[in-house]
Amino acid sequence: MPHDYEDLERIVYPLARLGQSMRRAQNKAIDPTRQAILQQAAVKGRVRPSELAAELDLYPSSITRQTRSLEDDGLIAVEADPADRRSCLISLTEPGWEEVRRLTRLGLDRFSEFLADWDAEDVRTLGRLLTRLEASADTAKRQSQRPGGRPWQRREGSE
Secondary structure, eight states: OOOOHHHHHHHHHHHHHHHHHHHHHHHHHSOHHHHHHHHHHHHHSSBOHHHHHHHHTOOHHHHHHHHHHHHHTTSEEEEEETTEEEEEEEEEOHHHHHHHHHHHHHHHHHHHHHTTTSOHHHHHHHHHHHHHHHHHHHHHHHHHSOOSSOHHHHOTTOO
């Protein structure tokens, strides 16, 4: 049976308000783009700026500006990409890892306040459901993306 819009509203609106609340709290600690770059570098190890721009849905110029600042602050290292000399790879330095750990603690401490009166099983259930929701969102995003290349390059049977 298809979902009722009222059921969806009961999910979407609280998630949006929670997201806004988390963003406001994060903005007090660090610029959200800086934080996102640090988090992606922590997850991926070494990452190209173009991958960051695609993953974070940001303009490459925003990534370039922030990575320069993060490098100047000693939080990331930038090195030439051996597989593509036109690009570079970004990775965390030890101070960058310390900053990621500090920001993670801040975020988790803040979120634990939200769930202070929840029992452990409810928290685990919410975690499973949110993980499932995230996977469904990723699948829907991939399915709605336009294929790369020009239309004449995608035609079957063209040589």
